[in-house]
Amino acid sequence: MPKQTFEHAHSAHCESGVMSLLLSHHGLPLSEAMVFGLSNALMFAYIPFVKLGGMPLIAYRRMPKAIIKGLQKNLGLEMKMQTFSDPQKGSQALDALVAQGRIVGAQSSVFWLPYFPPEMRFHFNAHNLIVYGKEGDEYLVSDPVFETPVRCQEKALEKARFVKGVMSPKGLLYYPIKVPETIPYEIVIPKVIKKTAKAMLKTPVPVAGLSGIRALAKNIGKLAKKDRRYAKLFLGHIIRMQEEIGTGGAGFRFIYASFLQEAGTLLESSQLKEASQMMTLVGDQWREFALLIVKAIRSKKSQPIDFAALKNKLESVAAAEAEVYRKLLINFP
Template sequence: MQAVKFKHQHAAHCESGVMSSMLSHHGLKLSEPMVFGLSSALVFAYLPFVKLGGMPLIAYRSMPKSIIKGLQKNIGLKMKVEKFSNATRGTQRLDELLAQGHIVGAQTSVFWLPYFPEEMRFHFNAHNLMVINKTDDNYSISDPVFEHLVEADVKSLQKARFVKGVMAPKGALYYPSYVPQEIDYKKVLPKCIKKTAKTMLKTPVPIAGLKGIYFLAKHIRQLEKKGEQYSKLFLGHIIRMQEEIGTGGAGFRYIYASFLQESAELINNQELFEASKMMTATGDAWREFALLIAKSIRSKNKKVIDYLAIAEKLESVAQQEAEVYKKLLRAF
């Protein structure tokens, strides 16, 4: 059915991976880091009052779906998104689109996807994947966080698409209705990069941007009063949000550094090259921060957790990252 043979790409993150694959399939070659950067997806946010499984929300990237939205805004892409109130109807529509030869993006829960190993199954409802084909009772799926194509039966995929709760996918399906074949990088890149730098440096609320990082550091200092069991889970949770959820390493900082490098070449800007190197170093510092936490929460570790040292490390990462954004604002 398909005019162009679909090529699966292994990516770091689900939403940026899906968009990179999908656009490449439609003739616009855009790497995952370019997708990530062009949608200004890099952020930091710490929302202690929003709890997921008893733990506060810590985000290294923007809200789910913001990559799809950001691309539409910044590069003139147009996407069609369909949601369903009836699950059977949602499955029928998916089958129709596949029969028409579409590669279809879908939002799903992670927990109910049969190809996810037990160890990776958590209740997270804003996962993204592409359905590329259906044979008998099975869908062939390109899930960017997996190395190869995977499969899911009709019943399981339907369940994963129609879970209720926070960020309920409501069966959301998406595919492009218009794909630009060229991007005016000289115009678009400065805009997207400045937006990210400004958001990180100047967001006036204490929970977002660099202020959010300092806010988290402040709460790490206060963990002493919270008891060891909770504190260890809290600290482990930070590592998970930074590394486990598919960030390309260091909470998307390496992806962003890769984006800056590619941008530097595209518009021949030496400042961006240097900013990319600085961002890589910042990523390394985030990894050191994670390592510091891991060492102190190990069950083998019998020493008292040095919350102060962890908080100070985090603050130094924030300082280092601030320099990257200042550099970026001066780059144009």
């Protein structure tokens, strides 16, 4: 049974935050970290030939909507997901759901959401938020990456929900229709952990998982031959994807460590708690890598950038991260 009143909570990441709030509201309290871990969302991808804003695609997690889909698959959860071709119909459908007292997940573009400060408004179309009410022509919005609930004008949200382009939301609305009462953690947790560890260690193509990280390291080593301004923008882009875009720190590695810890408590597994500590240290190393990059970006023209040092650092991060997955695979064969 859904709760009477909706409670907002501050999260690191939009999609996991929205799903955590939606499920908790519908009687299945799951932390953001559990949502993230149970949906197999952790990843790394570096796809040089897919460009976004002139920069290659770099992601520290799976594709948008992978969390919603992953939870459905792994937990037996059922979500109603609706898209619309006509913006007006999309808004009417949202209004009708809100009038029924539902809280609804919605995909939107960050750029067109007026409650985002200009400093954070980029063209990213796969942002997630919850609409939990409407007053006059304003929606009551719970955006998990904000500390408190916000409000958004009807017209502005419609624009943000119906922007076209890469990962266009098409007005996507979603809400749970069947929520499991309990989760058999002793079965689900080993399964999802094994899957994530395998995907990170054994993805054969050099764009995803650890081979993706190593490919990125290799390309950083080659930046010395490129234009200095491009090299700095490219390095900055890596860190933006890692730290700025709602990752909870260290490109989701801290969230995943938090998941491993919670899973360790649920299964009373000291091995999982150890793996969590290892992942925390890996996250700390990712942050050190970010610090090195910023030093390189700040360097004056006369100072050469030591790309080889950045490459080596990233390779050692990859090696440390690989150790965590190996340990997990040994414990969950």
